[in-house]
Amino acid sequence: MTEEAAGRGTEGGRDHLSAFGLVAAFLVLLLATAALSRWHHARQERLAAEWFSRGEAALAAGNASAAVAAFESGLVYARGDRRRELRLADALLAAGRDDQGRSHLLTLWDRQPGSGPINAALARVAARAGRADEAVRYYDFAIHGLWEGVEPAAARRQLRLELARLHLANGQQAAAEAQLTALRADLPRTKDAHVEVGRLLLRADSPRRALESFRTALSLAPDDPAALAGAGEAAFRLGEYLTARSNLRRAVAAGADDDAARLLEDAEQIVALDPFRPRLGRAERARRALAARDAALARLAACEPGPDGAAAIERHRTALRLLDGRLRAAGTEAVEAAMDVVFRAEDAAERACGPADKAADRALLVLAQRQAGSAS
């Protein structure tokens, strides 16, 4: 072998070694990076968990600002963790930083438009800001969205309740009733759930369905004052005053609130004063009409209107005084005519002197409305 060839061989060997050295360096770097990244991820997760547990503790203690700071620190180590980003948004909302919370939520929504929790949070922010249309849209998305890690049925029930309340707040009774009707089919068999839905149905002007809800509640807790009061009110609004009186009596006896007691008085008075109830004799009808006349006269006597209303009140008083014992001999039409005079007097007193204090007057006004409704 010549010297030149030997030199070439040595140089070739060096090049050979250098290429293998490069590959070896690459493999070392690859393994080192893999190990480093594993360590890094574990450390990131540990730090994120630490900060989030501090944030949760702060949130539980009602310190939303501290929770926000902790969650923000945690997210530095958990970038892209949507569950944790959602917690930050929740904390921002709890801290009253709605704009920021909403902005985070919208970013999350972009990536998960079908997420139930994100849509629910956006709906609540919009509702709080008075953007009703937007809120309704997000509530709809949330109700039909995907729920992970929580009981979807419970979350959807809660959202339907919130949406129904939002509709009611905006005067959209029919929409509220639709949500509540859907909700009733899915309610768990608990007294509280049915009572709550019943109350909302009453606000949605759906006493029939409300009564059904309260009856379901009563089947679960027969002596529950809230369910009894609700059932009483629903029956009252349906014109079933005897049922109403019975439920309300039980409710008051079970410790229901003053509203129930007041409604019970009204129901008692309606039952006592209503001359149009079926199966009443002529004399009884007349007696009731005269009792109504006396109540109306008492109302007018207690009413002290301004100079403009005094003449009208006096006119009604005169008309009432014309109703006398001859009613006892008269027929149904005369009773109806007499009650019409009574209703007009009560109405005039209401307009001149404000809402009535006595249950008898309130009962007569209710009867007046019912009569007007049935006549129309």
Next chain:
Amino acid sequence: MSAWRRPFTAMARFGSEEQAFLVFAVFVGVFSSLAVVCFRVAIEWSRTMLLGTAIHPSPARALLAPVLAGLVVAVLVRHVFPLARGSGVNQTKAALYVYDGHIPLSTVAGKFITSALAIGGGHSLGPEDPSLQIGAGLASAAGRRLKIDRDRLRLIPPLGAAAGLAAAFNSPITAVLFVIEEVIGRWTAGVLGALILCAVSGVSVAHWFLGAEPLFRVPTVRAVHPAELLAYAVLGLVGGLFAVAFLKTVLYLRPRLAALPSWTAYLQPAVGGLLVGAIGVQFPQVMGVGYDAVDEVLHGSHTWQLLALLATLKLVATACSFGTGTPGGLFAPTLVIGAMLGGAVGRLQEAFAPQLTAPHSVYVLVGMGTLFAGNLRAPMTSVFMILEITGNYAIVVPVMVSNTIAYLVSRAFQPAPIFDVLARQDGIELPSLEEQREERVLRVEDAMRPPLDVVCEGGESIDAALERLEGRGGQFLLVREPGGLWSGTSLRHLRAAAEAGHGHDAVRTTVEAALPRLHPDHHLEAALRLVQDWWPVMPVVHRADRGRLVGVVSLDDVLRTYRLRGSSASVASEGA
């Protein structure tokens, strides 16, 4: 040298050298980005060690960490890694244009350690430019190991740079465009393919090891009304002025600090860090990379006053960090300042015309691109970067409007781009890629003159042609043949033919050379080659009608045009 002795040539045995180069590009991309992944982890680790794990450091840490990091970095840069100073972009360019693609591995190690310390310690600098240099350095080392020839070796650092930048910024398009605009300066098909492969490898490796989460959580963005473009124009103007302020501050500060007694170099990064820390005690958003602050601004409800203040303070902090020679990049601070500035303009617009205002996050994103265009003067990159970050095409028009204005404003007040000036301050005269892009190309139409009497038809008689040429006192004649073919003959040949009794023959029998065609839009260099190699007078013909002569060009014409250009350029440079 045998194929086996040159590893790269050995790789090429399995295909063409171009294919081998592409395979090597993927290897380089993976290799460089592995290092950048480690670099990102190192920054994160040093941040949590020095500044603590909370998103905002405590006041004590905010003050002490940048000072300590500055002291350590100063010692390392003075005694161990003297080439690790600065951002890394102009050093990579220097490797390409001055050192035949050579970046020492010690520089890579130095950049890795010192930048990780400085950025993690809270200095207002970014990881992208150092990543670019780390990638370029490792690629250069790999290329040298594989004994790649010098021409290709020069292209290797940009490949690593693209991979490093892509791995650091999570954006392959931005990386490719930035390297083309700022480092290589031109498009060629071969390099482009390799760059793309490198950038894709870089991003893939980063995703594999660090996850695919974007740097910012970008909210839904949409433009609202065309009239809003006026606000983006204002943002462009403000961004351009801010960029000029930033560039002037850094370029003023750097040489003056470098001129101080040498012992002060031990203290300068620490003093810069102290200033950054002092600002950071009250406004921690200015410390470190600042992407968390961008996230905060994107989703926050800061007032325009606070955002404008943060933009100004971040500018001051970055000037303090970078001006003192602390290793670290300008890419991230530029984006952060732009985000704050954009947010401020967005909030102002919200106050004045809420019905015409997109969410302020759009302004934040546009502001990032705007300052990038003004500071780093890479206009294409600035537009595509924002598109890549947002993934939303709706933002493109505002970005283009704002970036263009910022770019023009910045050029008007600071003609030389920052990386070129930084290199000059370091004593290296790098080619200015922006100047190259903007340079007016001389074309044939600048040198050509009217054809007058130098043309005859191929069928014309030699006597007639001779008479015409002698009457004009010329030496050469262009001969036109049907179909737009051109050739040339000379006075000497025509005379010889006439004296030999062929005066009645057609001129085409005397032609000496069939001539290639020139068009008015050809570069003048093409004309210079042709008049030297082919014929002293070349025809310049219409592109749509090759038989139609629009002018002629000779060596004298070309040289005169170059002389004129040279004298006007020297007048311009004297004026500057």
